[in-house]
Amino acid sequence: MSAALLFAELSNASVTDRIIAVVNSELIMLSELKAEVATEERRLQETYRGAELQRRLRQVEYMGLTRMIERKLQLQTAKTKGVEVADDEVQRAALELKRQGEKVDESNPDDKKNIKEQLLLMRVVDREVRSGVMVTESEIQRYYESHQTRFLIPDEYRISQILILRKPRETTEDARERAASVYSNLKQGADFAELALKHSDGPEATKGGNIGFVRQGELLPQIERALSTLDLGQVTEPIETSDGWHIIKLDEKRLPQFRPFAEVKTEIQTLVFQQKTEDVYQTWLGDLKNKAFIEVKF
Structure with missing residues (x-):
């Protein structure tokens, strides 16, 4: 055909x-x-x-x-192998699926059959595959050493901000001038925290403008570009964004570093377990196919 x-x-x-x-x-x-x-x-x-x-x-x-x-x-x-799923387990699974927003008709034999088959599949794989998968300490350590970039923490900055927003009945130029005035005061040696408390429209104004630590990639590109040129204690010129005008002070900078092994050990164990489980599963499935009689008429 x-x-x-x-x-x-x-x-x-x-x-x-x-x-x-x-x-x-x-x-x-x-x-x-x-x-x-x-x-x-x-x-x-x-x-x-x-x-x-x-x-x-x-x-x-x-x-x-x-x-x-x-x-x-x-x-x-x-x-x-004698793996079974009881009717009440099917019922509980159906209720859980409905709770998660899935469309399940508990009175529909096809829906019940599909749920039962899924439970059987999970159970037989648990028994025949996952139960035999072990992850050793040396495997975890080896994964950590060969995937260092996965656990890299990018540059972190501790910053403070003075945010100038355009007020009602104020022109854009008026707001820009207010931001320029604040910046001029800072260049003349005024205290950043005091100016933030007095002039900033940001939610962190009551804390002297202190935002805390942010990571590279979390800020708007134009702010990150300006921030990357600063030394500790320096401030940016007013930076215009859709939010308003930002004056940023660099309070502290942490260089890129790797997350400690102890902190990521459990995470790595899960990753390695998943990888090994998939490998064992594919081998097991291949063995089932090799031992079976399969004829395709398609």
């Missing part, structure tokens, strides 16, 4: 159902595949046309069939 003819069959809602795969003693039907990929196909049909649409639909169908075969194998393994 040609690819074009097969695509026409798959796109025809009234097509006669047929077997498209055999997984050990179980069948996968064309109607099941169409249900599996229906949402993805609708999304593609809204975006693509012609040959590109057909190519992408074909790809989605193959990926969907692969998922279904892998799911069958895992559910068969769960049955062979």
